Amino acid sequence: MKIKRILNNNALVVKDQDGEKILLGSGIAFEKRKNDIVDKSKIEKTFVMKNSSESQQFEEILETLPEDHIQVSEDIISHAEKELDIKINERIHVAFSDHLSFAIERLSKGMVIKNPLLNEIKVLYTKEFQIGLWAKALIKEKLNIDIPEDEVGNxxxxxxxxxxxxxxxxxxxxxxxxxxxxxxxxxxxxxxSIVEDTISYERLVTHLRFAIQHIKAGETFYELDSEMMALIKKKFKKAFLCARQAGEFIKSEYGFEFPEKELCYIAMHIQRYYNRSVSL
Structure with a gap:
């Protein structure tokens, strides 16, 4: 393969019978010029973007962001694919590299990163958060930047x-x-006060996530007969009213509606917390 364009020392563009490709590899473009032959032994990653827009965005990222930032982001992506045992959507190479570089730049200037969803992220995306902690250690080792847990959540x-x-x-x-x-x-x-890092909190957050996902997909995954629903409303009256008020708020803010059966399940989770708080 011949080099069509050099993006940085570790990235270049080639063209073959399959079209244009972006190749990454440590030193793959060092002391190289256009039309030189690529050293295949140095190819670590190959990208064939689905459209020209994505390709242009990725090339721009590779040309403008610090090379050590790009290398760290690619190391994190590779580690994530291995740990999650999946092939991650290629669009992440643009969005994640850009995000991570900007975060590192802000932290290096003493700016504070806050993530209001951190507690929920820890519960909802446990594996991804563990990979984020691995990334935190890598960034400290490679770039001497100590990212906070809020950025781990991002x-x-x-x-x-x-x-x-x-x-x-x-x-x-x-x-x-x-x-x-x-x-x-x-x-x-x-x-x-709903205490994070408890089994009850994790149950509630996980339940809400799956409920929202299933409702968005138009799926029914809980069956409560009218007698059971009536019992919940009567026995857990305060909890059900709370669940209904939360549902009304979500509908007004997000245009998302919980069915009454789901509000009954949420009420049971709320009652569990209420009983605990009263007994303390």
Whole structure:
């Protein structure tokens, strides 16, 4: 393969019978020029972007961002693919490299990164968060930048979104934000504090995530007969009212509606917390 364009010392563009490709590899373009033959032994990653727009964006990232930032982001992506045993959507190479470089730049200037969804991310995307902690250690080792847990949460979100079936970053953020808002309303309405890092908290957050995903997909996964629903409403009256108020808020803010059966299940989770808080 002949070199068509050099992007940096570790990235270049080639053209063969399959079209244009972006090749990455340590020193793959060092002291090379256009039309030189590529040393295949130095190819570590090959990218064939699905459209010219994605290809241009990736080339721009490779040309403008610091090479050590790009290398670290690619190391994180490779580690994530291995740990999750999946092929991550190629769009992550643009979005994640750009995000990580900007975060590192802000931290190096003493700026603070805050992630209001951190507690929910830890529970919802456990594997991705563990990879984020691995990334934290790598960034410290390679770049001498100590990223906070808030940024670890951001990394986890990017990795989760890059899963083929995970949807867009906007969808991921919407679901996570909805869950945070529901928990905040429960705390405010019942004047209780929902403690993170507990099994009950994890059950509630996980339940809400799967409920939202299934409802969005138009799937029914719980069956409660009218007698059981009536019993829950009567026995857990305060908890059901809280669940209904949270549902009304989510509908007004996000245009997302929980069916009454789901509100009954949420009420049972709320009651569990309420009983615990009263007994303390």
């Amino acid at each position: 990394i986890a979100l990017h990795l989760h979104t890059a899963r083929t079936s995970a949807g867009s970053m906007t969808q991921t953020l919407d679901i996570t934000t909805m869950i945070r808002d529901i928990i905040g309303m429960i705390e405010a309405k019942l004047d209780i």
